[in-house]
Amino acid sequence: MIKGHPLKGAFVDFINEINGSTLFSYVEKVEKGDPICFYENGKEWYKGERFYFKDRDGERTIAGLGSVQTIQSSKAERFEDVEGQWDALMKRASIHNPYDIYGTGPVAFGGFSFDPLRSQGEEWSRFAPSFFYVPELMMTVYGGETYVTVNMMCEDAESGRLFDQIEERKQAILSGLKRSFEKEAVLMELRAGDTQAWKESVQAAVHRIEADDDLKKVVLARKATAAFDGTISSDRILRRLDEGQPDSFVFSIEAMDSCFLGASPERLVKKRAQTVLTTCLAGSTARGATEQEDEQLADALLHDSKNRMEHDYVVQMIREEMQAMCDYVAVPDAPVVMKVRDIQHLYTPVIGEADKDESILRFVQALHPTPALGGLPSEKALGVIRELEDMDRGFYAAPVGWMDYRKNGEFAVAIRSGLLVQNEAFLYAGCGVVAESVAEMELEETNMKLRPMLRAIGGGNE
Numbered sequence: 001m002i003k004g005h006p007l008k009g010a011f012v013d014f015i016n017e018i019n020g021s022t023l024f025s026y027v028e029k030v031e032k033g034d035p036i037c038f039y040e041n042g043k044e045w046y047k048g049e050r051f052y053f054k055d056r057d058g059e060r061t062i063a064g065l066g067s068v069q070t071i072q073s074s075k076a077e078r079f080e081d082v083e084g085q086w087d088a089l090m091k092r093a094s095i096h097n098p099y100d101i102y103g104t105g106p107v108a109f110g111g112f113s114f115d116p117l118r119s120q121g122e123e124w125s126r127f128a129p130s131f132f133y134v135p136e137l138m139m140t141v142y143g144g145e146t147y148v149t150v151n152m153m154c155e156d157a158e159s160g161r162l163f164d165q166i167e168e169r170k171q172a173i174l175s176g177l178k179r180s181f182e183k184e185a186v187l188m189e190l191r192a193g194d195t196q197a198w199k200e201s202v203q204a205a206v207h208r209i210e211a212d213d214d215l216k217k218v219v220l221a222r223k224a225t226a227a228f229d230g231t232i233s234s235d236r237i238l239r240r241l242d243e244g245q246p247d248s249f250v251f252s253i254e255a256m257d258s259c260f261l262g263a264s265p266e267r268l269v270k271k272r273a274q275t276v277l278t279t280c281l282a283g284s285t286a287r288g289a290t291e292q293e294d295e296q297l298a299d300a301l302l303h304d305s306k307n308r309m310e311h312d313y314v315v316q317m318i319r320e321e322m323q324a325m326c327d328y329v330a331v332p333d334a335p336v337v338m339k340v341r342d343i344q345h346l347y348t349p350v351i352g353e354a355d356k357d358e359s360i361l362r363f364v365q366a367l368h369p370t371p372a373l374g375g376l377p378s379e380k381a382l383g384v385i386r387e388l389e390d391m392d393r394g395f396y397a398a399p400v401g402w403m404d405y406r407k408n409g410e411f412a413v414a415i416r417s418g419l420l421v422q423n424e425a426f427l428y429a430g431c432g433v434v435a436e437s438v439a440e441m442e443l444e445e446t447n448m449k450l451r452p453m454l455r456a457i458g459g460g461n462e
Contacts, residue, residue: 005167007096014094015159023068023093023134025151027104030174033146035063036242038139039252040235041173042066051109051133052238052252053402055410056265060142062103062402064135065173068153071108072128078116079365082130089134090405097149102272102408103140104147108132110253111400111414114369114393115382121392123421126255133253137170148174184236185228185423187458198222199439201388202431208384209435217313218375218384221430222446223391226457228423234259237420240456247340248452249412251400260395262417263452265340268367268399270410271360276326276352278363280314280335281413282372282432283307283346286448287339298337298344306436311335311346313371317378318350321366326352342451360409364399372432373397373413394419396428418453427453 007026014024039052042065054061069089073081086108097105110132113124120129138149150170152162198220205218238252238261245263252261267279285301288294301307315331322329329352338347375381396419401411418427429449431442 010094010096011163012160015154015156018154018156020092021153021155023089023106023151024154025093025106025149026096027099027147027149029099030146030148032144033139033141033148033174035061035139035141036239038173039063039065039238041176042137043235045169045173046136048254048256049133050252050254051135052250052261053109053410054242054250056247056249056267056412058246060103060140062107062109062138062140064107064109064133064138066136067133068136068151069134071110071130071132071134073130074116074128076116078112078130079361082132083359083361086132086403093405095405099147101140101142101147102406103142103402103404104149106134106151106405107138107149107402107409108134109402111395111411112364112368112398113395114373114398115386118386118392121394123258123419123424123426124392124394126258127260127395131255136166137173183230184458185230185232187226188229189227190454191225191227193222193224195222195443197390199443201390202433202437202439202442204388205384205433206435206437206439209433212380214377215380215384216376216434217310217371218381218388218433219371219373219397219430220385220389220433220442221391221393221397221428224427224450226425226427228425231422232420232425232457234261234420237261237456241452244455245341245452248416251412251414253400257422259420260400260414260417261420262414263456264412264415264417265338265345266372266413266415268370268401268411268413269360269363271354271358271363271408273356273408274353276322276354276363278318278322278350278352278367280311280318280348280350280370280372281338281345282314283311283335284445284449285344287342287344294339294344298339301337301344301346302335306434307346309436310432310434311348313376315348317371317376318367322350322352325358325363325366326354328353343448357407359407360403360411364411368399369397370413373415373430375432393428397430416449416452418457425453425457427457
């Protein structure tokens with residue numbers, strides 16, 4: 001054992017008493033650390049099993065390395081299945097966490113595919129429809145303080161050496177918190193896909209909406225593919241997103257030789273004890289070249305009937321779902337404009353009060369997909385998407401985030417995102433199609449939404 005470690009005795013007692021695979025978890029406060037450096041430094045030991053999540057308020061950042069338990073599900077009841085696997089693991093866990101800080105202690109990080117009924121694309125083959133890691137090492141930065149969680153799965157009394165091994169690795173990673181550099185692959189080709197066919201699908205969706213009084217909105221997405229002269233560095237791209245998109249959720253999750261990452265402005269849901277926060281984000285326009293033009297565009301967005309209608313559909317759906325699960329729900333009367341680097345959105349926050357023991361996954365299940373990413377009504381819109389959209393979205397536009405052992409957590413909607421697979425990057429963007437939509441304008445909107453990831457992979461648009 002490592003001499004002087006305060007949990008030495010507790011760990012020895014634990015492994016002497018267990019019968020079967022059981023989680024031992026402990027949290028320590030450490031000197032100030034950089035989560036991205038922690039993520040980078042862990043590559044030597046944990047490449048293919050790393051994650052990163054920074055909330056859009058800059059309040060909390062979490063980086064995880066390794067996986068002591070991977071939770072996956074392909075079942076129709078995937079949310080319940082993931083919840084059941086997580087609960088079963090926690091019931092047998094020995095948790096030593098003296099800090100009342102959300103996002104410390106055992107955390108499962110991952111997400112759900114957008115549509116589990118869609119045939120999986122080859123590029124998404126490393127990701128199960130529901131896919132979560134319980135990390136071996138995790139750094140959480142909150143309120144200027146840094147915490148490290150250590151998780152280990154123990155089988156029996158022979159697990160004693162495991163404690164030493166993980167502690168030694170943790171110390172090596174923490175002592176080397178410096179920026180790393182590696183040769184950057186060069187972008188060789190960018191393929192936008194068949195944009196004419198995509199515009200025809202938008203027009204087909206408009207015709208469906210005009211012919212069906214019940215169908216209000218369909219969200220269609222497209223994919224661009226970038227090819228490089230070598231393996232793409234997710235570390236470099238993640239750092240660019242983190243530095244270039246300070247007002248967004250920045251996330252990354254690896255699965256073997258693939259990495260899904262992005263910088264999303266949209267929260268799906270956040271839960272802390274009784275308080276639940278979600279977001280209505282729909283309706284968008286460009287940023288202006290000058291402050292005056294920027295404000296003119298924002299004002300036009302606020303008064304644009306097509307965008308306001310699209311936004312109101314989202315507000316109505318989220319209000320109904322939140323009221324069904326919460327004792328109290330507050331919704332502002334009108335949206336405001338949220339500004340991020342490349343785009344402006346109509347934004348309405350929704351706050352609810354619920355049972356503190358209610359799982360965040362119940363809210364994730366109820367709110368996904370919102371009309372901002374699927375359409376309205378949801379099931380009918382999903383049917384149109386399956387017919388008209390010539391790709392598998394995978395985790396694009398789906399819930400990505402974390403949940404802790406206290407039923408709390410936070411999930412973003414994984415837009416402004418891309419999938420890296422060896423020497424290729426698949427970039428995704430979508431738009432809401434309503435009766436007033438014009439295909440050429442919707443194509444331009446998707447081009448605007450592709451900019452953050454294009455810039456991050458080295459495709460220009462600085």
